[in-house]
Amino acid sequence: xxxxxxxxxGTGASWVYEPAQLQEAVRSAISESPIGQAWLEESVLGWKxxxxxxxxxxxDNFVVVCSIENLDPMGVHTGDSITVAPAQTLTDREYxxxxxxxxxxxxxxGVETGGSNVQFGVDPKTGRVVVIEMNPRVSRSSALASKxxxxxxxxxxxxxxxxxxxxEITNDITGQTKAAFEPSLDYVVxxxxxxxxxxxxxxxxxxxxxxxxxxxxxxxxxxxPEALNKAIQSLEIGVDALDGSGSNxxxxxxxxxxxxLQHPTADRLFRxxxxxxxxxxxxEISKATGYDLWFLAQMKEIS
Numbered sequence: 001x002x003x004x005x006x007x008x009x010g011t012g013a014s015w016v017y018e019p020a021q022l023q024e025a026v027r028s029a030i031s032e033s034p035i036g037q038a039w040l041e042e043s044v045l046g047w048k049x050x051x052x053x054x055x056x057x058x059x060d061n062f063v064v065v066c067s068i069e070n071l072d073p074m075g076v077h078t079g080d081s082i083t084v085a086p087a088q089t090l091t092d093r094e095y096x097x098x099x100x101x102x103x104x105x106x107x108x109x110g111v112e113t114g115g116s117n118v119q120f121g122v123d124p125k126t127g128r129v130v131v132i133e134m135n136p137r138v139s140r141s142s143a144l145a146s147k148x149x150x151x152x153x154x155x156x157x158x159x160x161x162x163x164x165x166x167x168e169i170t171n172d173i174t175g176q177t178k179a180a181f182e183p184s185l186d187y188v189v190x191x192x193x194x195x196x197x198x199x200x201x202x203x204x205x206x207x208x209x210x211x212x213x214x215x216x217x218x219x220x221x222x223x224x225p226e227a228l229n230k231a232i233q234s235l236e237i238g239v240d241a242l243d244g245s246g247s248n249x250x251x252x253x254x255x256x257x258x259x260x261l262q263h264p265t266a267d268r269l270f271r272x273x274x275x276x277x278x279x280x281x282x283x284e285i286s287k288a289t290g291y292d293l294w295f296l297a298q299m300k301e302i303s
Contacts (some may be wrong), residue, residue, distance in 0.1 A: 001013070001014075001015060001016070001041040001042070001043050001044075001062040001209070002015075002016055002025040002026055002028075002029050002038055002039070002041075003008065003029060003038065003039040003047075003209070003214075003273065004029040004030070004032040004033040004038060004039075005029075005033045005035055005037035005038060005039055005040060005258070006033055006034050006035055006037070007029075007033055007034070007170075007228075008030050008208040009031060009077070009079065009083075009210065009211035010077045010079075010208075010211050011032045011207045011210060012028055012029040012030075012031070012032025012038075012210075013029070013208075013209035013210070014028065014029070014210075015043065015045060015075070015104070015208065015209065017072060018093050026038050026040075026162075028229070031112075032294070034257060042130075044074045044121040044130060045074055045075045045295070046074060046124075046290050047074040047120070047121040047122055047123050047124065047206055047209065048069075048070070048072050048073060048074070048089075048122045048123075048124050048290075048292065049069075049070035049072075049073065049074050049078065049119065049120070049121055049122075049132070050067065050068065050069050050070070050087055050090065050098060050119070050120045050122065051067070051068040051069075051070075051078070051080070051083075051118065051119045051141055052064050052067055052068075052098055052099065052102045052114065052117075052118050052120075053065040053066045053067075053116075053117055053141055053142055053145035053153065053280075054102050054106065054115065054116050054117075054118065055114070055115045055116075055151075055153065055156060055160070055166065055179075056103075056106055056112065056113060056114065056116070056160075057112060057113055057160040057164070057165040057166045057235060058112060058113050058160065058165065059165045060142070060166075061165055061166040061167060061180050062103050062106075062179055063179070063181075063182045064099055064102070064181060064182055064280055065115070065146075065149060065151045065153060065182070065183060066085050066086065066089040066144075066145035066149050066151070066183065066185075067085065067086045067090070067095065067098075068083050068085045068086075068087065068141065068144070069083065069084045069085070069086075069087035069088055069089060069090070070083050070084075070256075071083065071084060071269075071295055072264065072289075072290065073206075073289075073290030073291075074121050074132070074290075075118075075208065075209070075290070076090035076207045076208065076264050077207070077209055077210060077211040078119065078138065078141075078177075079193065079211035079213055079301045080193050080195075080207045080211055080212055081124070081146070081193070082191065082192050082193070082269060083189065083191045084145070084188065084189065084191075084224065084227075084295075085145070085148045085185070085188070085191075086185050086187040086188075086189075088188070088224060088269075088292075088294060088295070089294050092120075094127075094165065097129065098129065100119055100139070101118070101120070101129065101131065102118040102207050104114075105118050105131055105134050106118075106136075107152070109134060109136050111136045113157075113160040113161050114136075114137070114138075114157040114160060114161055115134050115138050115142055115144070115153045115154075115157045115204070116134065116135060116137070116139070117133075117134070117135040117139045117141045117142060118131065118133075118134050118135075119131070119132050119134070120132065124292075126286060130260060130272055134172075137187060138153055138157055142154070144189075144191055144218065147189075147218060147229040148185070148189040148210070148218070149183040149185065150172070150173045150183070151173075151179075151183050151224065154251055156179055160289075166178065166179045166180040167179075167180040167273075175299065178286055180207075187220050187222055187227075188220070188221055188222070188223060188224045188226070188227045189218060189219070189220050189223060189227060190211070190218070190219055190221070190224065190227040190228050190230075191216050191217070191218045191219075191231065191234065191268075192211035192216060192217050192228075192231045192234075192235060192269070193208060193215070193216045194213060194215040194216055194217060194235055194237070195212060195213050195214060195216060195266045195290050196214045197212075197266065205265055205266060206229075206263065206264060207265060207266065207268075208264070216229065216236075216238055217231050217233055217234035217235050217236075218260070219233075223298075224298045225299070225301060225302045228299075228302075229241060229242060229278055229302070230267075234239050239248075242270065242272075242273045243273060243277070243298065244270045244273075244274070255275075255278050255280075256272075256274050256275035256278060258270050258288045260289075261275060261285060261288035261289050262288045262289070265285070267268060267301055268289065272289060272291060272296070272299065273299055273302070276296065276299060276300050282296040282297060282300065
């Protein structure tokens, strides 16, 4: 993986699959970096991706505001990934490991008060965990976490910055408990990115480490399938459901294959559902896309 230093949205980032590609990847990254610097990093392509939105005060009260799981594996920028909150496929033991790591990251970076976003890559084969990014500030994910939980991250970040502690601030939602209590969701939140490739002829629509979405829709539901369908309907792309039905439906009669699913594009979610309907095994779809089997099983239940 080659990345441009101090570049936002994955600008200048690219995957290097063979030595011949390295020189051009480094040249591109350096040209996009405002300080003329490139990073060469270990590839975590295909790993599962999680985020924890966290908050800390001067007394080291530490809360996880929201856990977020990417449906898309590492290799697709998180801004271009379908995300789900709270994380659905983590065991409690795995969640506690990520929670402890997030606290250690804040201490190491020196974030004494305020909100932060810590992103993790988890090898689905070995369980190895790496910290892939840490934002010591309110970020794009913070807005999602605030809307998903009702926890006012920006407001509380300002309050703890001037000396308040989380156990002194009343929770705006309950009106009784304190902000030191972690939000507990009994519903599911799904975010789906919105692209506008039709407005930019000639642009490569393949999704990768560079963010290409121009917006997103977010939906709440009692279950993952319900929230997923609501988010699809909110995209305003002329598609009303996971089966692609709607005014902008494109009739595709050819069966989906391992190769078509392996290619990350804006319509891969719909192709995955089509593959399920066509009888492709969930294991094969998971291998091609990196989607967790749990999500595929949930999608299969949608009729």
